Amino acid sequence: MDATTGDLALEWKPRKQHSRIGRLFDSKPFLVALCLLPTVGLLVVFLTYPLGLGLWLSMTDTTIGQPGEYIGLDNFYSLFSDPVFWGAVWYTIFYTAVATVGKFLLGLWLALLLNNHIPFKAFIRAIVLLPWIVPTVLSAIAWWWIYDPQFSIVSFVLVDVLHWRTHYIDFLGSPWSARWSLIVANIWRGIPFVAITLLAGLQTISPSLYEAALLDGASGWQQFRRITVPLLMPILSVALTLSVLFTFSDFQLVYAITRGGPFNSTHLMATLAFQRAIPGSQLGEGAAIAVSMIPFLLVATLVCFFGVGRRKWQQGSDND
Amino acid sequence: MTISRRESLTLASASIAAASIPTIGARAAVTDVPTADVKPLDYKLEKGAELRVLRPAKFIDPDEVYWRENTKKYTDATGIPVRVDFISWEDIRPQTAVVANTGAGPDIVVGFSSDPQIYASKIADMTDLADYLGAKYGGWQELSKLYGTKWKTNQWLSIPIGGGAGPTVYRQSWVKEAGYDKIPDDHEGFLTLCQKLHTAGHPFGMSLGHALGDANGFASWLLWSFNAMLVDEDGKIALDSKETIAALKYATELQKTQVSGNLSWNDSGNNKAYAAGDIGMTFNGVSIYYFLKSSPDPKLNQMAVDTQHQLLPKGLASRSPMSATPMNAMVFKHTKYPNAAKDYLRFMMEADQYGPWLSNCIGYWSNSLKAYSKMAFWTQDPKLVPYASGMDTPYYDGYKGPVTPASSAVTANYTVVDMFASVVTGNATPEDAAKRAAQQAQRYYKT
Known part of the structure; x- marks a missing residue:
């Protein structure tokens, strides 16, 4: 089609002088500030304020019903001599460490399997996500039934169906079996997150790298070791950090299944903080326990980021 | 506040449910409570009064059904609308704390055990009502006195409603x-x-x-x-x-x-x-x-x-x-209608209301006033006898010290x-x- 330019000759209109508001909106710093405002507002109201309040409460002797007074670090001194608190710290670290290792080994394995061409791939990937999708409280209640001393499906199968055992298993009745039972439940719940995240990472690895390695005669293990692992590292470190944070601050599984029992052997710092603060009314002490989690979380985050992900790709340059 | 359509529907269905629950010698209940002749308490009800009550959730249906039915009776008799919220046991404590700290919200909070001790400075004195009820219904059970009064005094902070005992x-x-x-x-x-x-x-x-x-x-x-x-x-x-x-x-x-x-x-x-x-x-x-x-x-x-x-x-x-965990009713000082609040509690504790409620809970709650132990249903089903004396006990949380919030913390x-x-x-x-x-x-x- 012929373009006829004559009729459409552009009329030149001089730009109108902007009003003050218009000029204000043209200024970049103002726009930046304006766009940030909602986010900053949300963060201040829902993050900074509660955090600040928690810090303040941890330095008071507030109880439910009585506004407290500032007592400095007394809550922390008193916690340092409390074996229950140290028990919770110890188990929180143990729980996080073991569950994280379990989740990553099984999650990585699952991701590698799902990365292959298998029938009903999409369907299977959706199913894998189930433990992650189900609200934690519901899955916690399901695990609570699985671990029930009288009505456990596991015991039922072992005793009444297979006749491999004569007695029902008392999963939660002694400290160590209760601890391991909770870790298993946590791993089950955490695998999908790791698997799907790592699967996303695996799919970004170019198949040509594997082809090249194949031509060079690399074995499957060598391919995994030299191609998969290094290229997975960026996403691995992010997934690891998130997973450690989630696990460290876990509450629902333990609270729904054991409430910290038997004799406080399965208390996490989060459940102990809740128990002391709300049912026990000692808001100050509960806040102090919650605040004590912050240094651990910081260290864990830093270790994950700098330990696993210290490579140069973090700065955007090539891996060497 | 007026009763909304939804609430009136709930009330209606509650009374239908009440009628269909098998009664255990309950309808005759009112006559089998021995009462003393006591000068009636005459609270001057505030004009335009309306009440909001917070109460622990039911574990067995009749508890809520009869409580609501009695509340409706009170509204019918006085014209004072009363809204009762049943909330889970674990939420009672935090919610009471919010009520106390903000000085707003429900006029009456039915809490547990030693809660009134925590809020002693924020709740109205109940001595007149407790004395009246005690005189009329054969006195208070031992546990009621322990949890209802200021430690070692005759000053009443709350009205113990009933206790859950575990024989x-x-x-x-x-x-x-x-x-x-x-x-x-x-x-x-x-x-x-x-x-x-x-x-x-x-x-x-x-x-x-x-x-x-x-x-x-x-x-x-x-x-x-x-x-x-x-x-x-x-x-x-x-x-x-x-x-x-x-x-x-x-x-x-x-x-x-x-x-x-x-x-x-x-x-x-x-x-x-x-x-x-x-x-x-x-x-x-x-x-x-x-x-x-x-x-x-x-x-x-x-x-x-x-x-x-x-x-x-x-x-x-x-x-x-054996001890019991009592429901313990407090009237907060911030209420605009203290007389109506007390009168509501009085009404709920009187034989015409308390009797059917108690007997249909068949021992889930043990009575806080002695006269109610004489009700026929306790013996008509002999299995219930131990619960009749559930609050007749010197044992309480934190026995033998003063009733304080500290014992609740140890328990929790x-x-x-x-x-x-x-x-x-x-x-x-x-x-x-x-x-x-x-x-x-x-x-x-x-x-």
């Missing part, structure tokens, strides 16, 4: 098979019975896990039946004693007869195991019996017939070492429960456990 619940036929007509009242006899039940495959089962009500009740019975106590009369920690050591050693023997898994039970553990026929005896409220009796399953109904209740074994104590932190649990599993010696528990309890009794 022995057992299968009559199995106990008979073991050679007993009743549950023995002494430690030795009780242990022997438990051993026999264990051998017969119908063991005793009671939680020593983190079960707030059950495990704390069981641990308290172990302590008190050996005359041990958490704190003495002056509020000093008295847990590390030879009586406690004896209780710990006894508990270790008892544990050998218990059903496997009792260390991981929460509050529903023994109910489930009992209904499944896995245990022959436990300590519990009437809820097990109520559940079995009202179940559509004839097998469970049969189990209800075979179920019997008895006060907890005395052991070395002179009275059955399972300090005494964990002491027993660590010893019966062989994870601590009685001496170490008692010492450690005393130190833990000290954290909350610090001044």
Whole structure:
């Protein structure tokens, strides 16, 4: 089609002088500030304020019903001599460490399997996500039934169906079996997150790298070791950090299944903080326990980021 | 506030439900409460008054049905609209704290146990109402006085409504098979019975896990039946004693007869195991019996017939070492209608209302006023007798010290429960456990 330019000759209109508001909106710093405002507002109201309040409460002797007074670090001194608190710290670290290792080994394995061409791939990937999708409280209640001393499906199968055992298993009745039972439940719940995240990472690895390695005669293990692992590292470190944070601050599984029992052997710092603060009314002490989690979380985050992900790709340059 | 359509529908369905619930000698209830002739309390009701009440949620239906029906009766009689919110037991404490700290919200909060002590400065004096009710209904039960008054005074802070007690619940036929007509009242006899039940495959089962009500009740019975106590009369920690050591050693023997898994039970553990026929005896409220009796399953109904209740074994104590968890009603000073609030509570405690409510709860709540123990339903179903005296007890949370919030903190932190649990599993010696528990309890009794 012929373009006829004559009729459409552009009329030149001089730009109108902007009003003050218009000029204000043209200024970049103002726009930046304006766009940030909602986010900053949300963060201040829902993050900074509660955090600040928690810090303040941890330095008071507030109880439910009585506004407290500032007592400095007394809550922390008193916690340092409390074996229950140290028990919770110890188990929180143990729980996080073991569950994280379990989740990553099984999650990585699952991701590698799902990365292959298998029938009903999409369907299977959706199913894998189930433990992650189900609200934690519901899955916690399901695990609570699985671990029930009288009505456990596991015991039922072992005793009444297979006749491999004569007695029902008392999963939660002694400290160590209760601890391991909770870790298993946590791993089950955490695998999908790791698997799907790592699967996303695996799919970004170019198949040509594997082809090249194949031509060079690399074995499957060598391919995994030299191609998969290094290229997975960026996403691995992010997934690891998130997973450690989630696990460290876990509450629902333990609270729904054991409430910290038997004799406080399965208390996490989060459940102990809740128990002391709300049912026990000692808001100050509960806040102090919650605040004590912050240094651990910081260290864990830093270790994950700098330990696993210290490579140069973090700065955007090539891996060497 | 006016009653909305939705609320009136709820009320209507509640009264229909009330009519369909089998009544246990209840309709005649009002006449069987002996009352003294007392000058009626005449509260000057404020014009335009309206009330909001916060109450613990029901565990058995009639509790809510009759409470709502009585409330509706009050509104019909006075024209004062009353809104009652039933909230879960765990939320009562935090919500009461918010009400107290903000000075707004519900006019009446029905809390638990020692809650009024926490809010003593923020709640209205109830002495006139308590004195009136006490005079009319044969006096207050011992536990009512302990939880309702300021420690060692006659000043009433609250109106105790009723207490949930947990006596022995057992299968009559199995106990008979073991050679007993009743549950023995002494430690030795009780242990022997438990051993026999264990051998017969119908063991005793009671939680020593983190079960707030059950495990704390069981641990308290172990302590008190050996005359041990958490704190003495002056509020000093008295847990590390030879009586406690004896209780710990006894508990270790008892544990050998218990059903496997009792260390991981929460509050529903023994109910489930009992209904499944896995245990022959436990300590519990009437809820097990109520559940079995009202179940559509004839097998469970049969189990209800075979179920019997008895006060907890005395052991070395002179009275059955059993306490109850009372609902305790407070009127907050911030209410604009203090007279209406008190009048509502008076109305709910009067025989015409309290009688049907109490009798239809068939012992889930034990009465706080003595006269109600004379009601016919307690004896028409002899299984309910132990619950009639549920609040007739000198034992309370934090016995024998002053009633303070500290005892609730010890309870909530399972300090005494964990002491027993660590010893019966062989994870601590009685001496170490008692010492450690005393130190833990000290954290909350610090001044």
